[in-house]
Amino acid sequence: MDKGKAVMGTGRRWAVDFSDQSTVPSTRDILDPPGFSRASPEQDDSATSRQKKDAEANWKLQKAWEVAQSPFKNLMMMGFMMWMAGNTVHLFSIGITFSALWQPLSALQSVGKIFEPFKDNKVELLMPKLVFLALNLGGLALGIWKLNTLGLLPTHASDWVSSLPPPQEVEHSGGGFVFH
């Protein structure tokens, strides 16, 4: 600690300044090394930039595909969790089911935002988006299927008749034992 402090206290011993960007040799007191031409990078500028852009687009597409496929992992995990949760209605299973429903829904809502960084004139994002949508819809379907297996979807006749009042009767009768 003391050493460090001492070092810090004595200040900088040496430094290299990389900020020298001057292109004019006359202003510099040190000559360029032989064979070095300052102008050479500017010569094939267009070719290299295209190359660079292609690489970037490729990279973006690759990334977009990665993003598009990411729900698949999620899907698998959800499936596993659902299997773990069982088919009875309790806090855990309901939580998992609702998160399984919520995740795809929120993903579907923000599908544009997710693919925003990969937006490029050259990158064809339709396919990744479609795959992303399909996978998320698959997740949603899984959630709904889980909801159904939990018995929370009104798919049975019993769900529609359970609050039906008894029908009116046309005839009315009364009577019983004679009063004694």
Place this chain on the structure above:
Amino acid sequence: MAIKLYLLLLVFLSSAIASFSLYEDQVGLMDWHQRYIGKVKHAVFHTQKTGRKRVIVSTEENVVASLDLRHGEIFWRHVLGTKDAIDGVDIALGKYVITLSSEGSMLRAWNLPDGQMVWETSLHSSHHSKSLLSVPINLKVDKDYPILVFGGGYLHAVSPLDGEVLWKKDFTAEGFEVQRVLQPLESSIIYVLGFLRSSEAVVYQIDSRSGEVVAEKTTAFPGGFSGEISSVSNDKVVVLDSTRSILVTISFLDGGDVSFQKTRISDLVEDSGEAEILPPRFSDMLAVKVNKRTVFVRVGGEGKLEVVDSLSDETAMSDSLPVADDQVAFASVHHEGSKIHLTVKLVDDLETVLLRESIQMDQHRGRVDKVFINNYIKTDRSNGFRALIVMEDHSLLLLQQGAIVWSREEGLASVTDVTTAELPVEKDGVSVAKVEHTLVDWLKGHILKLKGSLLLASPEDVAAIQEMRMKSSGRSKLTRDHNGFRKLFIALTRAGKLFALHTGDGRIVWSVLLNSPACARPSGVSLYQWQVPHHHAMDENPSVLVVGRCGSDSSSPGVLSFVDVYTGKEISSSDIGHSVVQVMPLPFTDSTEQRLHLIADTDGHVHLYPKTSEALSIFQREFQNVYWYNVEDDKGIIRGHGMKSSCSGETADEYCFTTRELWTVVFPSESEKIISTLTRKPNEVVHTQAKVSTDQDVLYKYVSRNLLFVATVSPKGAGEIGSVTPEESALVVYLIDTITGRILHRLSHQGCQGPVHAVFSENWVVYHYFNLRAHKYEVTVVEIYDQSRAENKNVWKLVLGKHNLTAPISSYSRPEMFTKSQSYFFPQSVKTIAVTSTAKGITSKQLLIGTIGDQILALDKRFVDPRRTLNPSQAEKEEGIIPLTDSLPIIPQSYITHSLKVEGLRGIVTAPAKLESTTHVFAYGVDLFYTRLAPSKTYDSLTDDFSYALLLITIVALVAAIYITWAISEKKELSEKWR
């Protein structure tokens, strides 16, 4: 697996226990219990100088009780069985209360101070006869003072010390009926006077030591006796002859000779007629009722009769009572307007009035029925009198010094019908703030409660909390509350008096004795809700209809009385001019929300009420759809009738209709006898027609108001349990449609016997009977489902509403139904069964079983569910299906009467509160009991003991914590930034 099942059962049971049991300090918070004794028959005063002054009474409800003379409270009370009617009560040896019951075959002695039974003797009796209890004061046999009892043809002398029979004399062979046992002073010979075949007077002289007949004298009297007898002195009795026009004085002389002396009543009073000897006993005098007048007849030394006074018929008289200086006095009471006049006179000299008092009555109680008097020595050495009077409405009053010292509404011991009524809505003028406490008080109360719940309360605090709970939130206010907890129970008593009892504290809000223009006092038959405004006609007060009858048989004319529920005033009372055999409330109301009622008479006509043209037009519209049926249990026939046409004849009006017989169900009289019939309660609300099983399958309930449950037994098996062998007895139950007479279901239980107690609700019947083979009581449940609607299972049709499930149904569209049933053993004998009812019918139901011990047991309907199996699947268990056991459990904590008994329990009435989870339960017998039940716990409201203070404090603490942590974090952030 078994352990799992057991655990699950335990969980269910524990949850069940929690749902109906209550803690000790919750007793009396929402329940109340009132103890009664019934209409007093005999009263014996016990007013010695030392000890507490008391009166021993026996009543028509077979109760023997000791009452505090100062306040009218019950010291002790014993309710004998319904078949154990008390014939006589007296005090022996100054410390035992002796009661004779069951037509002179049961003699019991009770300890006077505390009512413990000292001994009980079952006396031999061979046949039914009138019975007689005589406790001679100075008959002494070897240091013992025997009690003389006549009953069932035997005369017994019983020792009062241990109930041992000293001797008995058999009079069965002669058919001798003992009328009086007389005992001359200072003699060991007792005179037993009786009649033989109502034409011979026999006097036996019996040695009281051994029971030997010393002498017997039979004297024939050609005219015959009518049975009523009045003993006027130790050697004379007066009887009426069989024509009831001659008074016969029978005197028996020392030698055992008997002499008659006849006096025509027409010689005594000018207007003669059928005479009647009144029961009060005087010395040397008797009271005779002739032509609605009470005539006092003095018996002279030689048996000469002379009239000394006469009174109007409305007078009640007491027995004579010895007062100081060998004088004998008696009391007479008659009432005039709202006053009653009590007069105490000397028997010897009717001109001497010892006491004359007029007492203002606080309410209408009818005529005076019975008087018992007692005297005491005032501080100035003069005689004071207290009179115990029984009024026509069965109430019991003690009069002393010109005032009513106390009164007991004993009419409530004989409730015959109960209905409920709403209280008036709170008016704007009456401020709630007056009743509610100020904020400080409110907070104080809640902090007390909080202390209680945190176990920090001192004993004084606990007492304060309990007191606060008892009078909490104006539970006895006379206005409607938001939850519908405050209501009135309207009870009709046998005496024809209507009482309104408040559910909050059980006090009598109003009472009214029924009147009729046609007869003095109609007997109440039944009670109906006449007008319950809740949609229209809101300015009208609700009212009840009381159907009464002038007379005791079914053909006597009926009386309708309408009583305003808010005020307790009789709105109108009308004589309807026809008999009443059945009353049918129809499911229609007119524009003022008066319910239409049909009243059937003995001629098979029905009469429509109210008699308005509007009601008539409503009825005409539904004319073809109204039916009635009657059950003739003596013939074993059920007949169904339809409406035919208007009545013809000169007396008929347009509201009278004739009926035609549509169907009959005849039970073979040699094999089946109707013992019980039952329908659903007409005002029961059913929430849904579907029953969903565990696998999401739907069963449609067969919910119909026109279903009649009938139970029959073999005629041999109609008697007592155990009187037949299992082979001879069978119980058959039927479900009959009362529109078409179709038998929908029949179930036979071989080797079973009644009595059947049943309850019918929604689509199920639960009934209780005795299984002779198993020697156990059984409970069977039958659930009825509709097969014809079972096809309604297409979800899309149901979603789009393309189904016929809510279409009106007719009984003529042949219903296809199937039933599910299951039987269980039930360890107890049952007096009555009822079921809870809630406002919307969503809350699960509980059976309320009135057990033989006069308690009420709440049993979840889940225990009587035909879907119970030995090994329910996981899904079924989750749904709450309990594994099948052979008998139904009786969990001690589920007695809703907790430690109390509703003595002589006869009926249980349930009524919904506004809060769906809660139901009112009212049980009546000799006692009254009320409580509020929540069969599935109060899921829709916070409990009374919910600690608002704790909630408030928690919120305040949380808010404070949020602020403090926020401030701290701000500070920390600032200091971080400065670094």
